[in-house]
Amino acid sequence: MVLGHAESAVLAFDVGGTDVKAGLVDPSGNVLGMRRVPTPLDPLNPGEAVLDRLAGLADELASEFPDIPAKAAGVIVPGIVDSVGGIGIYSANLGWRNFPFTAEAEKRLGLPVAFDHDVRSAAAVERAFGGSKEFNDVVVMVVGTGIAAAVFSGGVPVTAGGFAGELGHAQVPDPDAGTAATITEPIGATILEAVGSAGAIAKRYSRKSGNTVDGARDVLLRSQKGDAVAARVWADAVDALAFTICQCVNIIGTEAVVIGGGLAEAGEDLLEPLRARVDQILDFQRRPRLIQAQLGQDAGLLGAALNARALLDGAR
Amino acid sequence: MVLGHAESAVLAFDVGGTDVKAGLVDPSGNVLGMRRVPTPLDPLNPGEAVLDRLAGLADELASEFPDIPAKAAGVIVPGIVDSVGGIGIYSANLGWRNFPFTAEAEKRLGLPVAFDHDVRSAAAVERAFGGSKEFNDVVVMVVGTGIAAAVFSGGVPVTAGGFAGELGHAQVPDPDAGTAATITEPIGATILEAVGSAGAIAKRYSRKSGNTVDGARDVLLRSQKGDAVAARVWADAVDALAFTICQCVNIIGTEAVVIGGGLAEAGEDLLEPLRARVDQILDFQRRPRLIQAQLGQDAGLLGAALNARALLDGAR
The missing domain is CATH 3.30.420.40 (ATPase, nucleotide binding domain)
Incomplete structure (x- = not known):
């Protein structure tokens, strides 16, 4: 699926209650090196634990595709999400309250981060293509x-x-x-x-x-x-x-x-x-x-990639 | 209450299930000659009966205030209202289905008509001032x-x-x-x-x-x-x-x-x-x-007048 005409690759992360899905989305919209790992659950530092895992996945993808450097990352999570303020306000399953996802993710990934809600992001893809x-x-x-x-x-x-x-x-x-x-x-x-x-x-x-x-x-x-x-x-x-x-x-x-x-x-x-x-x-x-719904389990990952592209395009 | 700085007077009609309220709203936003009459109920021609009554009220107001000519009219009604298409889609109490209010009202009143939903129009006033x-x-x-x-x-x-x-x-x-x-x-x-x-x-x-x-x-x-x-x-x-x-x-x-x-x-x-x-x-x-709510029974009439003003201003 082609996600627009941006010239940059982006990282996409879909953080779910059970698994984290990750992939590198190339300039043509292809998802490369897609992987799925268990979501780390740390009751004391739930947000930090997730972001540490994302940083590890980003390193893996950078090693696997050294010629396709990501210029931004899209991170989506469940719960109540303030995408404008970059805050994970609340997640019953994952345990955070008012965690500053955008700022902390940008620190760990060294990239501009588009942070948003998982279902709203997947739904935007479903609305566009479904x-x-x-x-x-x-x-x-x-x-x-x-x-x-x-x-x-x-x-x-x-x-x-x-x-x-x-x-x-x-x-x-x-x-x-x-x-x-x-x-x-x-x-x-x-x-x-x-x-x-x-x-x-x-x-x-x-x-x-x-x-x-x-x-x-x-x-x-x-x-x-x-x-x-x-x-x-x-x-x-x-x-x-x-x-x-x-x-x-x-x-x-x-x-x-x-x-x-x-x-x-x-x-x-x-x-x-x-x-x-x-x-x-x-x-x-x-x-x-x-x-x-026409799009399957990967709609979230595509949504995260679209958010990251929009960030690079100045559209968010 | 001052409803903006338009230089024209407008007619305002709030058609309810029991009563029709009507008034002439002068350039300063004062409601002149306000009156309330029973809503005519004609099961065979419910929309026409209401508009005939509005035309009569318009004539009364024109005679009462010959020096303040209205340049537009705002008409608001209950039920399901397509304000863009100018259609009263459905009113359980008043009986119409898909009646072309804007076109028929403009014919009878000889004025441009802003047609909209009663509660949405009153709520816009409540939102602006309440x-x-x-x-x-x-x-x-x-x-x-x-x-x-x-x-x-x-x-x-x-x-x-x-x-x-x-x-x-x-x-x-x-x-x-x-x-x-x-x-x-x-x-x-x-x-x-x-x-x-x-x-x-x-x-x-x-x-x-x-x-x-x-x-x-x-x-x-x-x-x-x-x-x-x-x-x-x-x-x-x-x-x-x-x-x-x-x-x-x-x-x-x-x-x-x-x-x-x-x-x-x-x-x-x-x-x-x-x-x-x-x-x-x-x-x-x-x-x-x-x-x-802070605004009383007249919020509908003010909303109808605001709609008519917006029409003259090219804002709707």
């Missing part, structure tokens, strides 16, 4: 172990200082709530991630059935073979995802929802019941187009 | 008989072709649902307007208590005097409003919510429990500032 490019009001959801999202309004990313797109933490009705709310009890609600993520599907099925299960895909297969508990858990996930999608439609008039991540691999087994449920919930509102 | 001007990510909610809203992201209105801001129709948990969802039943959900509006508070209290009640304010007074049913209904409304506010926070990182309309007249009796409930629902997210 099935949602004709729409201006788009939500890109990555549904895997957790749920993250990037929101676009009028073709522009909605960031709100890094606090937008927390769809995984948006409230949904709790399918396990026994009774409705009373004055003295909180509403029977939970968060989307606890019902609609691939992780939640596997966990809820195991808890309800007592059977160990190999991920959300296994729950879907069991449901298709007539397992009523599996069918219930899958339907609960669809209900929860539809609930949140309809919130987006009502609040910001979302026209298209792109669904990526592990759960999207279910394809129409997910999208078809999801469309039906969304249609049932909505009234006079426009029905949003539900689209499977 | 308590939310320091914030970029703002939701302005008008909570009265129904609930309408205007959404701002990064300081810019989110319109989505007129489909954004339908907060009154966003789903909330149904406080009257007896049981949780199962595969065969829909989720125990209703819409915000059916629980959190001033209209719903009066209606739900009457239904549950068998007592006739004089609006939401009466329910609040009864609750303060120890009426448990009134307290329950008020708390349900607070819960529902908090639920939707938290959806905005999670989806678009809303920093401030301005609450206007009849229910906002309850002031801290509404805002204080609402802040507490929002705080309880949210986790790591920023707490949004909850602010009472």
Whole structure:
């Protein structure tokens, strides 16, 4: 994939909850020397530990491709990210709070660094090359172990200082709530991630059935073979995802929802019941187009490279 | 209130579900000859009936102020509004579908017409002059008989072709649902307007208590005097409003919510429990500032006048 016409190579780092992906993106947009290593977890110095690992990866790539010097680096991370201030505000999984990523990364890498949010960066690539490019009001959801999202309004990313797109933490009705709310009890609600993520599907099925299960895909297969508990858990996930999608439609008039991540691999087994449920919930509102993400696991790395290119071009 | 330095007077029309407000706004921004008449309801020609009434009001104002000729008119209406195309796409209360307001209004009034959404136009005035001007990510909610809203992201209105801001129709948990969802039943959900509006508070209290009640304010007074049913209904409304506010926070990182309309007249009796409930629902997210709207019933009329001024200035 060609990422523009910049003449410089850039380093790209996609820091995830489990793995760090790294590569050198050459002037033509080819990803060279791509590698994946476990994300270092240091509870005391979580940000520093990650950046030390990135510096090591940068050295490896410099040795492997001595004739293609990188002129900038793109670093993307999960959680709440202030890309303007260069701060990793919060990551529940990786543990940092208000860590100055841009400044510390520039120190270690000796390069200008474009620091940004993982899903917003991947979503920008998905928007540019995937099935949602004709729409201006788009939500890109990555549904895997957790749920993250990037929101676009009028073709522009909605960031709100890094606090937008927390769809995984948006409230949904709790399918396990026994009774409705009373004055003295909180509403029977939970968060989307606890019902609609691939992780939640596997966990809820195991808890309800007592059977160990190999991920959300296994729950879907069991449901298709007539397992009523599996069918219930899958339907609960669809209900929860539809609930949140309809919130987006009502609040910001979302026209298209792109669904990526592990759960999207279910394809129409997910999208078809999801469309039906969304249609049932909505009234006079426009029905949003539900689209499977076209770009795979590398969209983040490409997004990080695009951010670094934009930095060199003076566009960020 | 001075609305800028344009040298021309404009007509302003705020078409509501019950009343039409009209006035001539002079070059200094003073509203002259303000009047309020019932909104004509013609099920067969709802758009035409309204515009005929506006033309009559324009004639009255022209006779009353012969020396202050209007150079443009601002018309605002509720429902789903495509202000760019000049179309009233849908109004549940007033009955039109895809009515070409701008073209038809210009024909009847003989003036250039700025056509827009009532709450978005009032919210722009509230944003410019009220308590939310320091914030970029703002939701302005008008909570009265129904609930309408205007959404701002990064300081810019989110319109989505007129489909954004339908907060009154966003789903909330149904406080009257007896049981949780199962595969065969829909989720125990209703819409915000059916629980959190001033209209719903009066209606739900009457239904549950068998007592006739004089609006939401009466329910609040009864609750303060120890009426448990009134307290329950008020708390349900607070819960529902908090639920939707938290959806905005999670989806678009809303920093401030301005609450206007009849229910906002309850002031801290509404805002204080609402802040507490929002705080309880949210986790790591920023707490949004909850602010009472400062501008009263005339914000719509001023917004319509601002739209007409902007049209004359070439700014729309």
